[in-house]
Amino acid sequence: MFVQQLVNGIILGSIYSLIALGYTMVYGIIMLINFAHGEIYMFGAFAGMILVVFYDVPFFLAFLLAMAFAGLVGLTLEYLAYRPLRRSTRLAALISAIGASIFLQNLALLIMGARPYTFPSPFTPRVYQSTLLTISKLEIIILAISFLLMIGLTFFIQKTKIGKAMRAAAQDIDTASLMGVNVNQIISITFLIGSALGAAAGVMVGIYFRTVTPTMGLMPGLKGFVAAVLGGIGRIPGAMLGGLLLGIAEVMAAAYISSQYRDAAAFAILILVLLFKPAGLVGSAIQEKV
């Protein structure tokens, strides 16, 4: 029972991690809560579903195309809604993000309608069973893709020139700019990658629950954000860890306390972390200078 729940938690958590990465990368560089990230995730899920269901595109190709499409949506979003506000107050930027979120959600509602679409799983339904654990082929594939993407991102951030520039910008964007880092380009790439990862999560949730709807982004969006805060917002390994912990905690709360309060558990954890370790589990303290 416990091992089964743990694995279920890790599957859910790996999805949260992917969403949390988008929040954390953006926050790390421009200190903005990208409220529309949940909608990007939803756009990704729709793109994947449409390609597979309506155009018979092979699943993995559709998966990559959905990531690319969401990346472009993220780029456009940054260019239209955030870039003009880069030097204004944080509140203005936050409201703009909320506005963008409402806009994108209703755009999807307008185009696709409110009814849910079925997103059939492209994989043969196979289930592997042992005494401790039951796991489906689909779940294994979700786990594998999530971890591959996270390893890929870590490699990109650590080893490539652009990744290093992103880290420099996250440390201190002004100094990075003075050192010759093209800040606009770095921010664009950050949105591109973050959005693509969000879309990957969206497509996987789509095939896992077999549905996509225009409002599917709201809760996972909030949860992904909670996961980012949990790990220390602005920190990439923190987002991965935070997502996994949140997924496990949620599944455990549903299994051992009450399934009605699984969402409340996520927010209760959020508040406890904020109160007792506001910089997140792997964050460091910041002190105000008088």
Next chain:
Amino acid sequence: MISAYYLQIIILVGINIIMASSLNLVVGYTGQLSIGHAAFMSLGAYVSAIVTLQTGLPFIVSLLLGAAVAGLFGILIGIPTLRLKGDYLAIATLGFGEIIRIIFLNLKITGGAVGLRGIPKETTLLWVIGVTLLSLFVLQRIINSRVGRALIAIREDETAAESMGINTTYYKTLAFGVGAFFAGLGGGLFAHYFRYIHPNVFGFMRSIEQLCMVVLGGLGNMWGAIIGATALTAIPELLRAGAEYRLLVYGAILVLMMRARPQGLLGESIGQTGGRSLKRRKTLFTKIKLFRRNK
């Protein structure tokens, strides 16, 4: 006589003015970003409705009880969370708002996911006008007093405010409690007008909508909150013709408004905007210098 349709719009405008002006006390005047204001509205709505349904006490009593419980929760939630600043406070208020909603979804006494039905219709136009004017009067008095000065000082510069002898924790909690009290009043009026309430009516989007009213009208400006609430309540109703485009337009307006006039219709730009730095400020309005502590 006004038709029922217009009456409903006017009543909604009144309730939203109470919601926006009380939120303005917290966000606009004290500078503490709350995105869980609707949760206090739901506390007022549920408590007053349950009191009315179960005890049959007069409307005024259940209305005040609802507001008092909301105010109390404002203080209880404010004490731990108001140590947090900016985004972190916003997230914590969001979290509390969601938790309250989920609890209401699962309690027996609130009707759970079915919602609470059959609340007597007590809210009349006169009630709404009276409570709205009284709320505005009280809030305005607070703002123009020693208490209000202290709140604005906290918004402008919390460190300096503390040096003036202002107990910032106390005043922030006070603002939160007063804001929650009036939100509870608004909730009570709402419940006794529509006669049916559901936890999801007071969800995250409702909080956001109320924040947008304040921001559009102009933070830290009472007329701003009034105009923001009126505009954002009436315009979507009047846009009924193209109902499916309504929220789409609403979202676009928010984005465009922040580009064109981020301080809102009537607001002055609070704090120092347009700094040289690309990094956003730690607090919402004022620029403070930060350093990372070296280990």
Next chain:
Amino acid sequence: MQPAEKNSTILEINEVSRHFGGLKAVDSVNLDISKKEIVGLIGPNGAGKTTLFNLITGHYEPTSGSLYFRNEKINGLKPYKITEKGIARTFQNIRLFGMMSVLDNVLLGMHARLHGGLVSTVFCLPGNKREEAEARKKARELLAFVGLGSKEKEKARNLPYGEQRLLEIARALAAEPELLLLDEPAAGMNPQETMELMKLISRIRDEMEKTILLIEHDMKVVMGISEKVAVLDYGKKIAEGRPSEIQRNEAVIRAYLGDSV
């Protein structure tokens, strides 16, 4: 100058240290300040002067050591409590309430001395109105005292730099402190303004009977008005004495000019 009496110590800084990680910003500092004294605090940049201010006003807690104000231990108290007890300050990097009027800034300085709370405000109690009127009158007097009498309606952030510094002083005085801490009050002022400022500081001590501790880089100001000067270097107090003694002190000269002298 009168000889300091035994009982007249108003602030006693006793072996106070403050460390930030490995950095000893303030290192075992001892300093006594007597009533109605003007004490100058000098030292090179980064010597720990402002940190010492922040320790006295409660913005930082000392890592070790203790602070006594009027024989009462004040370390560990919150800044607002310390203001209530009678210590007010100005800030090196001006921290006025920019969006508020000049008069409101001074009224805020009075916060700790006024009582109007939520209940008396909401119910329009008569005492509240009277108190507010008296406070306004006093605030105007203070503005006149520092020479900003005609500017009460302006927004604080629209004042020129020198006047913002004066407003900070008026705001600090509004708290009716016994001890006034001034952090580089002459910074950014022209020679004329600096002269006026020196006169003002002397008047604050003579007419208002305040004790003043001041950080200042302008040696003309420090040496001109202080009775006692303390010198910090790398967090340690390296000298204390009359201005004339400090000017001849070798350790001080070395701290300012380096070891080459």
